[in-house]
Structure formats: C-alpha cells, structure tokens
Amino acid sequence: MKIGYPCINLSLDCRSSRTFRLKNYSEKRLKEIIKSNLDCLLNILKYNKENRIHFFRITSDLIPFASHSIMNFYWQKYFKSDFWQIGQFIKKNKMRITMHPGQYTVLNSINQKVYKNSLLDLAYHVEVLDLMELDSKAKIQIHVGGVYQNKQESINRFIKRYNSLDDNIKRRLIIENDEKSYNLNDCLQIHKKTEIPIVLDVYHHECFNSGESLSEAFKLFFKTWYDEDGIPIVHYSSQKVGGKKGNHANEIDLNHFEQFIKNTLDFNFDLMLEIKDKEKSVLKAMKLIKNDPRFNSD
DNA sequence: TCACGTCAAGCAGAT
C-alpha cells in the first residue's frame, strides 16, 4: 500500500501547475512556465521521497494549453530530457503515478467538438507519462461523463468510444465512480464490455451506490484490475465538517480513517487522499498505519 | 502591493 496526494504540495513554495492567460500566449512565456513547472514537479517528488510518500498525481496543468489549438510548439522534444530525468527518478524510487484530466474531458459527450477535444486531451496526458517512460501501471483516470437524460445510451456511447481508442491510451485509462451520475454498478457494467479498470472512490461510493457495502464494493472493483495495471487504486476523503454533501474535508479525520483501514484489512491497494491540506494529511495517515503489514510492502 | 474580476474548456444539481 502506498499513500499519496494530488497535484500540489503545500509545504513547498513552488507550483507545478502555473499557467497564464491565453491572450498573453507567447512561445517564450510558454517555455518559461513549462520549465518552472517541470522543475517544481521534480522538487515535489524529491520531497515525497524524503518523506517516504510513494504515490502522487501529476497535475494536468503541467503543460499549459497542451491540447489547445494555439499550441504549435514541440514541447515534447524541447523538454525531452527533463521528462526523462523525472521519469528516472520516479522509477528509481518505485513511485506510483496517476493523472486526472479535468472536467472538460468528456469522452461520452453528445457534442462532437467536446468529444474531439477530449481525445486531444487524453493524448496529451498519455504523452506526459510516455515521455517519462513509465509503464502501464501509471494511470489516467476519468469519470464516465454526462448523462444527457439517457443514461443507458450515454453508457453505450462511452463503451463504443473507449473501444475505438488506440491501445497506448487504453492501457492507461481507468474510470472512477462519481457521486451523482455513474456509480460503481454503472462502472462495472462498462467494465464488462471494455475491461477498463475501476478506481473506487469510497467517499463517492458513500454518497451514491446501489446498496453494496464497502467490503462488497472492494471485492467487485478489485476484479477489474489485471497484473499489468498494478495494485488497485482507491480514493479516500471524508466530508468537510459542517460542509455540504460532496465537499472534501480540509484535513483528515483520523478516527474515520482508522475505521476505514480496519474495514479493508483484506485488501492491498494504493490510496489517494483527496483532502485539501494534501501532503499534511498523508503524513498523518502514514503515521497512523506505519505498523500495518500492507504499508509499503510492495 | 494588493484587491478582485476573470480565466480554454462541460455538466449536473442546488439555490
């Protein structure tokens, strides 16, 4: 079991997600920002190594406007050695990496332009991981997408479009159950027709399910992962204290977390903490389970 | 230096 966090490290004063306004676009600006983002990413990974954090989600903003039509700069070649160096560091330290395209990537959209842009954005995410020479255990997670007043048709459209993707995209793509449109049961239906692995978000599952208990949900989603996909991934968060349903907590609730860990003792998985204070909660969680035999066993 | 409106992009649900 590895425990990780997404995109931003609050203990460091750099961001790997710097961007700028489209109207201020220039190649010079772009190069500077990308370089700064890549340098910061390596700094975050070094911080993670020192703190024994071996799971991390790389921000989609690493390369600003990567899948936008304005982009005519061959960043893949220009920064090839930077990507390679980061990839070597990741592999040498046995780190697990994921990425998560934004809300604008909707594979099952009924709008052709949105669909087309989604394909470009997926290709960009794949390129980042490929340039780092990471294997198929490095994953790109998306949600199923929109419902468009007809869930079954929208599921079928997802299946059809997923199956038409290139293998270099499919080998990395995984879907996550969400809290309002597509739950675990829906994802399992898609898995049957596509073999796509499912990330279980336990908080989303709590908000929206088909009656499966947590351990039932674990048994079901574990079967969707194959050897080449690596250890199954779980997302964890809890509800913000006093916040609305769906809001992510600002800091980890260690009592809730301990209960979750006790309820999942039969499973070994990598755990992404989606909590606002990022690495701070990871360090607390790691301290709590440092004697758990699953922890860093791989 | 700082406040705050805006930022490439979609969708659903709440208000």
Next chain:
DNA sequence: ATCTGCTTGACGTGA
C-alpha cells in the same frame, strides 16, 4: 437564471 463543485486557485489589470 445563476451559482457551485470538480483536480485547483492563479493570473494580471487597475487602483
């Protein structure tokens, strides 16, 4: 109709 949340505040103009 407008706002909020999502992976996430950062950018940058104008005072």
